[in-house]
Amino acid sequence: MKKILLVISIILLSIALCGCEKTPEHGSGKVELPDRYYGSNGFIESDKEEIENLLNKKESFILFTYNNFCTLPFPCEKIFEEYMTNNKVRFLSLPFSDFKETSLYETIKYAPTIVIINKGKIESYLDAESDADFNKYQDVTEFSKWIDSYIK
Numbered sequence: 001m002k003k004i005l006l007v008i009s010i011i012l013l014s015i016a017l018c019g020c021e022k023t024p025e026h027g028s029g030k031v032e033l034p035d036r037y038y039g040s041n042g043f044i045e046s047d048k049e050e051i052e053n054l055l056n057k058k059e060s061f062i063l064f065t066y067n068n069f070c071t072l073p074f075p076c077e078k079i080f081e082e083y084m085t086n087n088k089v090r091f092l093s094l095p096f097s098d099f100k101e102t103s104l105y106e107t108i109k110y111a112p113t114i115v116i117i118n119k120g121k122i123e124s125y126l127d128a129e130s131d132a133d134f135n136k137y138q139d140v141t142e143f144s145k146w147i148d149s150y151i152k
């Protein structure tokens with residue numbers, strides 16, 4: 001009887017752990033951004049209406065939302081800009097005060113952050129309150145590894 005309970009516990013734990021893992025909806029396993037985000041670099045200033053419109057159209061994009069101040073030792077914006085320059089890709093950007101008025105704020109409560117949107121849904125994001133994500137805000141190599149694991 002104890003063995004059966006142990007096996008059932010292991011199976012339930014495995015199911016729970018697999019259920020928490022984020023996996024892209026695409027068969028390729030990576031988010032494919034529209035061509036308009038490639039070929040040049042830099043932030044594309046956006047507004048809350050445009051973000052909601054893109055979400056409703058189930059588009060894929062990368063969003064940088066930021067505070068007007070940054071308390072990190074090395075401004076994360078520089079890390080993101082270096083990545084965009086190296087990869088000739090563009091991110092949308094939106095002040096956090098406007099971000100709070102989007103539906104994304106239901107899930108993401110802190111900035112700065114990078115949000116990867118896949119077909120109108122949050123695929124992944126950097127958590128400004130997480131020690132695990134701190135290096136991704138401070139080192140372009142760490143940020144690149146993270147974002148490249150999601151983007152085609």
